Amino acid sequence: MLFAQNISKLYEIYNRPIDRFKEAMLFGRRSLHQDFWALRDVNLSVEKGETFGIVGPNGCGKSTLLQILCGILQPTTGRVVRQGRVAALLELGAGFNPEFNGRENVFINAELMGLSRAETVAAMPAIERFAGIGEFIDRPVKTYSSGMYVRLAFSTAIHVEPDILVVDEALAVGDAAFSSRCVRKFEELQDRGVTIVFVSHDLGLVKQICNRAIFLLDGRIQEEGDPSDVINRYVGMVLERQKARAASEANGGSAGIASKQLTFSHRHGDRVAEVEQVEIYDSKNDPSRAFTTGEAIRIHVRCKFHEAQSDPMVGMLIRTRTGMDVFGTNTKLEDQPAGPCQAGDVLEVDFAFDCWLTPQEYTVTIAVQHPDGHSHDWLDDVLTFRVLDQRRLAGVANLHPAVSCRVVVAGHFS
Numbered sequence: 001m002l003f004a005q006n007i008s009k010l011y012e013i014y015n016r017p018i019d020r021f022k023e024a025m026l027f028g029r030r031s032l033h034q035d036f037w038a039l040r041d042v043n044l045s046v047e048k049g050e051t052f053g054i055v056g057p058n059g060c061g062k063s064t065l066l067q068i069l070c071g072i073l074q075p076t077t078g079r080v081v082r083q084g085r086v087a088a089l090l091e092l093g094a095g096f097n098p099e100f101n102g103r104e105n106v107f108i109n110a111e112l113m114g115l116s117r118a119e120t121v122a123a124m125p126a127i128e129r130f131a132g133i134g135e136f137i138d139r140p141v142k143t144y145s146s147g148m149y150v151r152l153a154f155s156t157a158i159h160v161e162p163d164i165l166v167v168d169e170a171l172a173v174g175d176a177a178f179s180s181r182c183v184r185k186f187e188e189l190q191d192r193g194v195t196i197v198f199v200s201h202d203l204g205l206v207k208q209i210c211n212r213a214i215f216l217l218d219g220r221i222q223e224e225g226d227p228s229d230v231i232n233r234y235v236g237m238v239l240e241r242q243k244a245r246a247a248s249e250a251n252g253g254s255a256g257i258a259s260k261q262l263t264f265s266h267r268h269g270d271r272v273a274e275v276e277q278v279e280i281y282d283s284k285n286d287p288s289r290a291f292t293t294g295e296a297i298r299i300h301v302r303c304k305f306h307e308a309q310s311d312p313m314v315g316m317l318i319r320t321r322t323g324m325d326v327f328g329t330n331t332k333l334e335d336q337p338a339g340p341c342q343a344g345d346v347l348e349v350d351f352a353f354d355c356w357l358t359p360q361e362y363t364v365t366i367a368v369q370h371p372d373g374h375s376h377d378w379l380d381d382v383l384t385f386r387v388l389d390q391r392r393l394a395g396v397a398n399l400h401p402a403v404s405c406r407v408v409v410a411g412h413f414s
Contacts, residue, residue: 204392
């Protein structure tokens with residue numbers, strides 16, 4: 001069982017390190033710091049055998065709350081009650097000595113968790129097998145990749161027979177195979193009655209393994225209950241903020257969005273024509289950077305010609321954040337002639353489609369080209385946008401299939 005009552009955490013923020021010393025010398029006559037409440041009046045209880053999820057944007061207080069629940073940090077106000085052995089996998093780099101090898105770190109951490117040397121020796125083969133880092137177990141941890149570090153840290157945490165397991169977003173650096181093994185291990189721990197507190201930005205995983213969840217924002221609990229309801233509230237907040245930010249950018253400056261400086265990872269071309277504006281709009285025709293799966297969206301491109309062109313074409317390309325091409329097309333392929341254009345003409349092109357993509361971040365590349373393929377103006381990654389969904393999906397395309405099931409018994413359908 002894990003119980004937290006009226007947890008608040010205050011940090012005193014100083015502009016300069018010397019201000020802390022000056023304030024101490026003033027004996028309270030003058031304050032040189034600003035108060036920052038990382039957490040305010042957080043109350044929660046996690047029952048034995050329950051898997052409890054915590055979701056929220058970066059900086060909302062998730063990691064601070066986990067450290068307080070584990071006893072690493074002391075709250076400014078409130079109290080925490082823990083029953084049983086607690087194993088924690090928090091931010092990457094915490095818990096292992098980089099100068100010691102993996103095996104030595106396992107023994108040190110197991111001893112801190114209360115295991116005897118004999119118990120750790122007995123558990124070591126299982127720890128090595130689950131971590132799967134081979135001969136690196138006997139090499140210094142400072143030589144590990146982030147993925148190897150997390151493999152060993154997670155394997156150690158789950159094999160010290162904890163009553164309470166606390167896991168931060170550290171698992172995000174693991175590969176797909178290891179993540180799948182971790183999910184199966186979570187399910188095994190649940191069957192054994194281990195209490196799990198789990199923080200993740202993978203909303204599908206939270207829904208998959210958690211019995212209950214909270215949505216944390218600005219250090220306060222905004223929603224608590226069924227993971228689906230909590231995640232719906234969180235996704236709604238993300239969409240509102242993204243759309244409000246995009247609308248603010250669109251209205252900033254007297255010339256509107258067309259006057260914004262375009263950003264991009266790479267640009268090339270002869271500049272016979274120049275891209276002046278790129279924006280992406282949601283189904284309500286508002287500028288946005290976040291969309292739900294299946295939502296109707298529109299990419300708007302505005303470009304100006306400095307020389308006459310008889311048959312120019314404008315194209316767009318969507319990529320994942322890792323650079324994989326997802327979809328691309330242009331006005332020529334879509335049989336929508338863009339020209340002829342004279343010097344001084346402004347051409348506007350819209351690419352409208354239903355966003356059947358899986359939840360992750362994508363980039364948009366825009367180009368104005370000559371029919372022979374050489375570029376007038378090519379801008380890589382000129383926009384980024386995120387797709388959100390309640391479900392956990394693989395790949396990049398959501399084919400929204402129709403799925404039916406039937407059981408065959410003794411040659412008959414039922």
